[in-house]
Amino acid sequence: MGQIRFRSAVAPLRRSFQAKPAQLPSVDSLVAELRPAEPLHCIRPATLRATARRFVDGFATAMAPVSAGGDVLYAVKCNPDPAFIRQLWKGGVRHYDCASPAEIRLIRQMFGDAAQIHYMHPVKNRAAIRAAYLEHEVRDFSLDSVEELAKILEETAYAGDLGLMIRLALPKGNAAMDLSGKFGASRETAVELLRRARVVGERVGVCFHVGSQMMEPAAYERALELAGNIIREAGVEIDVLDVGGGFPVSYPDFTPPPLDDFMAAIRRGVEKLALPARTRVWCEPGRALVAAGGSIVVQVERRRGDELFINDGVYGSLSDAGVPAFRFPCRLVRPEGKSDAELMAFSFWGPTCDSADRMKGPFLLPADIREGDWIEIGQLGAYGATLRTAFNGFDVARMAEVADAPLLETPGHRVAARLPEATR
Ligand SMILES: *Cc1c(COP(=O)(O)O)cnc(C)c1O
Numbered sequence: 352m353g354q355i356r357f358r359s360a361v362a363p364l365r366r367s368f369q370a371k372p373a374q375l376p377s378v379d380s381l382v383a384e385l386r387p388a389e390p391l392h393c394i395r396p397a398t399l400r401a402t403a404r405r406f407v408d409g410f411a412t413a414m415a416p417v418s419a420g421g422d423v424l425y426a427v428k429c430n431p432d433p434a435f436i437r438q439l440w441k442g443g444v445r446h447y448d449c450a451s452p453a454e455i456r457l458i459r460q461m462f463g464d465a466a467q468i469h470y471m472h473p474v475k476n477r478a479a480i481r482a483a484y485l486e487h488e489v490r491d492f493s494l495d496s497v498e499e500l501a502k503i504l505e506e507t508a509y510a511g512d513l514g515l516m517i518r519l520a521l522p523k524g525n526a527a528m529d530l531s532g533k534f535g536a537s538r539e540t541a542v543e544l545l546r547r548a549r550v551v552g553e554r555v556g557v558c559f560h561v562g563s564q565m566m567e568p569a570a571y572e573r574a575l576e577l578a579g580n581i582i583r584e585a586g587v588e589i590d591v592l593d594v595g596g597g598f599p600v601s602y603p604d605f606t607p608p609p610l611d612d613f614m615a616a617i618r619r620g621v622e623k624l625a626l627p628a629r630t631r632v633w634c635e636p637g638r639a640l641v642a643a644g645g646s647i648v649v650q651v652e653r654r655r656g657d658e659l660f661i662n663d664g665v666y667g668s669l670s671d672a673g674v675p676a677f678r679f680p681c682r683l684v685r686p687e688g689k690s691d692a693e694l695m696a697f698s699f700w701g702p703t704c705d706s707a708d709r710m711k712g713p714f715l716l717p718a719d720i721r722e723g724d725w726i727e728i729g730q731l732g733a734y735g736a737t738l739r740t741a742f743n744g745f746d747v748a749r750m751a752e753v754a755d756a757p758l759l760e761t762p763g764h765r766v767a768a769r770l771p772e773a774t775r
Contacts, residue, residue, distance in 0.1 A: 375754040382648055382725050383686035390663040390748040391648040392736055393727070396438045398757050399644035401765045403442025405610070406640060413614035414632045417622045418592070421632045424448040424469055426596050429637025429733050430645070431457060434750070439640060448596075448635040452479045455487050464488070471558065471593075471635065473499060473518045473534045480506040493518050493558055495536040500547060514554035516593060517544045519581065521574055527564035527605075528675070535559065538581055545585035556591030556633075557582065563638060565597035566607050568616035575620030582624070592621065592632050598639035601759040602730060603678045603715075610639075610763035638733040643757035643764065645732025647748075648684060651724045657697050659716075661726065664701010664708040666742040668735040669728070672699070672710035680758040681714045684725040690717035703743035729758025 376384075378393055385391065407423045414421030424446040425439055431454060440462065449455045450472035458466050469491040470483050483489040484507045491514035492503050500515070507513065520535025536544055541557070548555045557578050561570045571594055582589055594617055599607040621632055647668050653660040665673030672679060683690055696713030697720070716726065739746060 375752050378646070378648060378727055378753050378755050379684055379686070381751055381753065382684045385749070386686070387648065387725075387749055388650060388662070390667065392668070392748050392750045393646045393648060393753045393755070394432075394434050394438075394732075394750065395644045395646075395755060395757060396434075396752055397754070398765065399435060399438035399641065399732075400442040402643060403439045403444050403640055405764060406636060407443040409610060409614050410632075410634055413611075413618045414621065417618055418626065418630050418632045419628060421634070422446050422467075423640075424467075424471070424593075424633055424635045425640055426450075426471075426635045426637030427454040427458065428737070429596075430641045430735070430737050432736065433457070433461060434752070435641050435644060435732065436461060438644065444640070446633070448637075449489075452482050455483055455489060459487050469493075469514075469516075469633075471516065475499070475502070477502055477506050484510065490514050491516060491554070491556075494544065495520070495534055496540065497544065497547070500544060500551075504551060509551070511553060513552045514556065514591065515544075515548035515552035516556040516558045516591060517541050517548060519557055519559040519574075519578060521559050521561060521577065527562075527566075527599075527677075529562050530560050531562065538584075541581045542585045545582065545587050545589075549585075549587040554590040555587065556589055556593055558591075558593035558595060558633075558635075560595035560635075561597045563597050564599045564605070566599050566605060568608055568612045570597075571613065572616045572620040575617070575624060579624040582626075588627050590630060592624070592626065592630055594620075594632065594634050596635040596637050596639075598634075598636045600639055600642040600730060600733070600761040600764070603680055603759070607761060610761070612763075639761070639764070640733075642730045642733035643759070643761065645735055646727050646729045646755075646758060647731050647735065648725050648727050651720060651722055651726065652702070653722055654720065657695065658700060659697050659714075659720065659726075660700045660702075662702050662745070663748075664699070664703060664745075665710065666701065666703050666705070666708060666740045667745060668731055668739055668748070669699070669701065669710055670738040671734055672712070673707070676711060678712055678714065679731065680729040681716055682727050682729075682758065683717050683720060684727050690719055692717040692719040694718070702745045705743070727758065 410421040473495040699710040701708035
């Protein structure tokens, strides 16, 4: 027999409440308090909510005149951290581009049936297709081959309620991260797949990805023109037109055109296709929704001239600073006081013993930076922590929510943003 406890009828009201919701700390105050020896991951909930709201509303508004409506699918692989995903939900995201059974389970666990999950990986294993359809009630699947169509049909027992999204190959573009080589059906295959999908699918769509960190709005227009030619040649009506991800954010080397320029380019491209009125337009942003919402505070363990040895690296959250050689915005965090020194260019070494654990930057920091100082590195909410490994045992990090604005603003991503003083 368990112990019996007394419970007052008004117990919930007896708890003490703070007068106002707790204020989140600033990055500087956290570093002063914790003096973290491990990387400290900082989440900016307000930034994530505002960016999601801007994207969801902006896309719906832009697509309303030319379609049945615009839906924003968050590309979960970009950052599957529930703390990020929860804020995107609060900002209005209800659709998810998942690419693995684990991502699908995560979203179902967090939101149940209220989340619309779309399985947008063109090459899936058979068990994953079955689990998605039977256990997780996923109905939309992307594909780029006749073989994949057969797999989807066989594993769902020729279900009558499938949404089949044909992934088109695009010519190599000029995105920072080109994605043209791996997936996508050629024109002839796409035409054939559209015709077959129209017979067996309840919903049919086309999708593509112009490449990640795509700086040129016209790339979406060109891809839409190509999609239009293929749809016309197939002679079928579609239900969904999915313009994919790729939307850029600011890095020290890049200031993208405003978000509205991308929305306008997509609207023009969709308008020219004169699609049936029932067509919905989707987009699948990853980077653009979460990059500004995450930063990482690292500590300097050694200085050797213009090289800094820090406690995170390419096997940790700074993968894109390695071979892809992204430059990230940085600032010194020194609880003892600010630095008045001039900025100079530094490169970083990560904590592992591998000489490939190098980030050449250049990263601009005060010339008097020294061992023991901390550095906040921004724009790491996308493709940062999610790429971490446990190589060499450097896999421990702390995590905190902060009130700070992002280190860099992306034009048109948020309204009324204010930059922190020390940001460069
Ligand atoms: C990775 C990926 C995305 C997100 O791309 P971003 O460049 O981060 O916006 C969207 N759709 C698909 C199919 C992807 O693989």
